[in-house]
């Protein structure tokens with residue numbers, strides 16, 4: 001391709017992100033030409049109903065037929081901003097098979113079909129870029145793909161869902177109950193009308209699958225990431241955690257254990273002075289640990305039409321800039337093929353709040369139930385007295401299988417009046433670090 005060449009794009013979807021990509025490319029055309037040596041423009045836009053009036057792009061660009069884009073030989077890049085797995089998968093597959101480069105923001109698609117699509121792009125000697133699929137405007141994929149090659153990366157901790165971070169921040173800041181904080185998030189536009197994929201951790205799991213695959217050069221799919229959401233985090237846990245100098249976050253954790261990997265999402269407690277503890281509201285952050293880099297944190301807006309569009313445009317620019325050396329950064333995808341490290345063998349520290357009868361010997365009975373499984377209490381605080389007494393405990397690091405057995409045993413004690421719901425404490429321990 002000649003440097004002065006015109007690059008034509010087929011845009012799939014003209015919603016929140018798509019319309020902002022169109023206007024950013026228009027506004028930044030001169031800047032982009034300076035950076036890439038090419039004039040980049042959107043030639044065709046796929047929507048469901050092309051007859052509807054739409055602000056921004058001229059009406060003649062819109063089509064309701066994907067074939068118009070696929071069969072246009074002048075279009076070399078397809079930007080997929082439809083979302084969901086179907087028909088996005090068919091469209092992206094067809095575009096790659098035709099040798100077109102693809103840019104997408106679609107985490108659902110990549111966390112389910114990423115491995116297949118990366119390989120297809122490689123086979124067809126073209127590119128697939130997906131910066132906007134994780135953490136909005138934060139350039140985390142680029143950093144993981146390009147800047148961490150020699151970092152000896154061992155673990156990734158991510159606050160990758162803005163909705164849940166907003167809710168937990170509100171609960172902590174105002175003492176609000178979970179349902180009230182969720183209603184506020186919806187009212188202020190930080191949560192969808194149906195926020196279930198955010199709340200139950202699935203959205204974060206999809207993003208962690210993508211991050212782990214890229215960082216550790218292995219195939220991690222959505223189904224490989226166990227997740228626990230924030231539905232059961234109570235304002236009492238948040239208040240007691242604060243008393244202990246800890247903050248609650250919905251954390252994605254991907255850790256390398258020599259040649260095995262473990263990726264999960266769960267509510268976790270972090271020391272208040274941990275960099276991730278101060279990431280508040282709808283912000284996202286990704287915290288990387290590696291032998292050669294010690295610790296690096298990237299943070300910023302995790303969503304929003306314009307923020308996400310800026311990541312999409314940066315991918316388009318990279319695709320154009322790399323047009324002489326296509327391929328998935330020229331190394332084979334998932335070349336390591338790591339095995340999964342089982343959850344039960346992970347060493348974790350747990351926090352636990354228990355409602356108990358306030359009687360002599362209760363603590364001894366509980367400590368003995370845990371002790372039988374080799375689980376020892378690091379600290380314990382009693383809150384309240386009488387029928388509503390609560391024990392707030394933090395345990396020494398222990399293999400999760402042992403802790404699960406201890407919880408089951410303790411849960412059978414008559415003096416315990418609530419279902420034990422432990423929360424992991426993260427930040428300064430554990431294998432893989």
Ligand SMILES: NC(=O)c1ccc[n+]([C@@H]2O[C@H](COP(=O)([O-])OP(=O)(O)OC[C@H]3O[C@@H](n4cnc5c(N)ncnc54)[C@H](OP(=O)(O)O)[C@@H]3O)[C@@H](O)[C@H]2O)c1
Pocket residue numbers: 012013014015016017018046047048049050080081082083084086087105106107132133136302303304305308
């Ligand atoms: N919004 C954000 O802040 C954000 C942040 C990060 C990532 N993302 C990702 O970005 C992508 C786009 O999100 P969005 O918020 O821009 O979505 P959106 O506002 O719902 O827009 C979707 C667009 O795709 C078109 N579309 C949907 N199904 C189609 C089909 N079957 N055939 C043709 N066109 C179809 C729609 O056409 P009509 O206009 O005719 O309905 C609409 O223009 C998603 O993968 C999302 O996960 C979004």
